[in-house]
Amino acid sequence: MKSRVLVVDDDPALAEMLTIVLRGEGFDTAVVGDGTRALPAVRDMRPDVVLLDLMLPGMNGIDVCRAIRAESGVPIVMLTAKSDTVDIVLGLESGADDYVVKPFKPKELVARIRARVRRTENEPAEQLTIGDVDIDVPAHQVTRQGERIALTPLEFDLLVALARKPRQVFTREVLLEQVWGYRHAADTRLVNVHVQRLRSKVEKDPEHPEVVLTVRGVGYKAGPP
């Protein structure tokens, strides 16, 4: 079955070009040219990935991102024309999983989208535990004392990556490669922002984390089981 990509972009030429490229790479695409119609489209289409331009008429891309994230864990890849720190961090904090800066090469975009949809392959039955958090890997379920914690697929991947090797310290670069699928050095802020988001969900007290620990000057590691 083909993966479905929802393209939210107001520029018709770019949207068309994206459709051509993505169809050529074997994706199903749908285009929405208006921010306000993005959320209904997500509900109807149930896409595997949302490709979201940050500057949109009708509704700001950041707001669209928040609205989608509020009711769905669908992977969101931002298209941004700004490489300014603030905008990218703002986009990531509002729920985007990854971003591509315009102008991008088609291969780069496809690689980012594939990294977000690749995780549907069948995985072995695996039960992991960090602290008092239990992870059922094939079911994509995270629970604390029987209570379910809702994580986006990316946050889940991040947690699983850490939990599979509890004693290992992961540098941000390694996490970027394992979770985001970057083969070259990329923006380590991706890791920082998503670790914060993950902590806000799985930690009892995000100020004093017990599940995802920071190793100063190196990276992150899983807390003791």
Place this chain on the structure above:
Amino acid sequence: MSLRSQVARLPGARWARRTAASAAVVFAELRAAVLTAWRRSLQLRVVVSTLALSTAVVLVLGLVLQTQIADRLIQAKFDAAIIQAESARVVSERDLSGVDPDREGAQGTLNNALDRLTNQSTAESGAPTAGEFRAALTTGTGSGPEISAGELDAISAEQRQAVASGALTTQYATVDGIPTLVVGQPVRTAGRELQLYLMFPLDAEQRTLGLIQSTLIVGGLVLLLLLAGIASLVTRQVVRPVKQAAAVAERFAEGHLDERMPVHGEDEVARLFESYNEMAGSIQSQIRQLEEFGALQRRFTSDVSHELRTPLTTVRMAADVLYASRDELLPALRRSSELLVTELDRFETLLGDLLEISRLDAGVAELGSDRLDMRHVVSRAVEAVRGLAEESGTPLVLDLPGDVYAEVDSRRVERIVRNLVANAIDHGEGRPVHVTLAGDERAVAVVVRDHGVGLRSGEAGLVFNRFWRAEESRARRSGGSGLGLSISLEDARLHGGWLQAWGEPGRGSAFRLTLPRTEGDLLESSPLPLQPEGDDPEHGHPLPASVPTPPWGTPIPVEPVVGSVGSTVDEPERAEP
């Protein structure tokens, strides 16, 4: 000499010296304090100068007054004394008209006459009186024995002589410690002339004068004190608003642009404050306007960025789709698609650099610094251009020791090093490019050295200029935008660091990046030398062909400083490699 040194060795001398020294220190401190107070307080200056000037005025006025009063007092006494003397002479001449001083019993007559004189003058009312006096009569020492009545000790010989010659004389003398006016005149008798002296003591006048003097002194002092007080009060009235104004202006300068002076009344100070407020208002509105322009500029940059990048993305993707299927195209179309893709790369780089430098110019660039291992940062940058080096067959020689940590923005430092190495590969003519990292306690430095054509005299100052190129014909493998080194310079500056260039024709060039280890620290020296030392004994002279990066905040000079650049490289025949 030896005595002096012995004296100097005595403990007392040492103590005296110490005391003198400490006294000198205390004195110097006091003097400094007074000078500071004098410099800093307008009020003190006004009070002191008022005091000094009014002291002078009071002194002069007091002296004049005193002299005047004394003169008048004495004059009045003098006039009265002359009249008194005249009447005394008349009385004496009446009493003594029939007396011959040379006869027996004259002494008694004289005494009687003298008694009458003194008694009558006090009894006679209505006549002008010069107050209490004493009298003396004498025959003088002329011919015959001297017969006298009354005290004659206070009368000087000159006066007696003058009286003897028949003149009325006056003289001031001191009798028993009392200043006295002595009036002497001849008195005719039946025999030889007598001399009559009246002595008017001036102690009453002296007392009056003393009283006046002390009154003047006390009055003057009180006046001075009052004046000082008044001056102080008046100055405070002026100084207080000035102080207030200074405080307000300081707060304004600190950035509290809403700060205004309180205007009361319509006097000069009020007018000053009003005009200050107007000025502050206009400055505030100008600053607001500039801020708006800045915000507008930023918005514009960001908007242009977005507006340009969206169509560029479409073009880029279209070009890549064409390029991906270039094998199916005719040779001319295939080449076209290749050119399209490579030139789009250049266009993107140029656009990116332009936006970056406009961000740096607008001052909106932020330093996202972390404490990082410089070896990783530099090697990442070198890896990014390794492909370029392999393409041109340039060996990269790295000397990157570990454990060199610094607080840097990795993105920016990587970009600087990437630019420098790409630049060295471009101009290195395939010869090895050395990248050296070093650090000391306060700074870290990266030197990128190539052995290519080098820089000609004066060029070391030009390389950081925007769109400057060394030679038109030179190959550009990295396809740089011409902004790379300018951006690097700004990035270095943003770190508070230096970026310097050295070069000589035929010997290659070197670029040194020096960054403070701690963000915000001030650089004083670099752990690495910029110019190579002794790698070519033929040119043993120092090569100061470097351009220090001006510290953060100072504007970049548009014209290169010719004098400091490559001044020793002046022999044209050596300019050929």
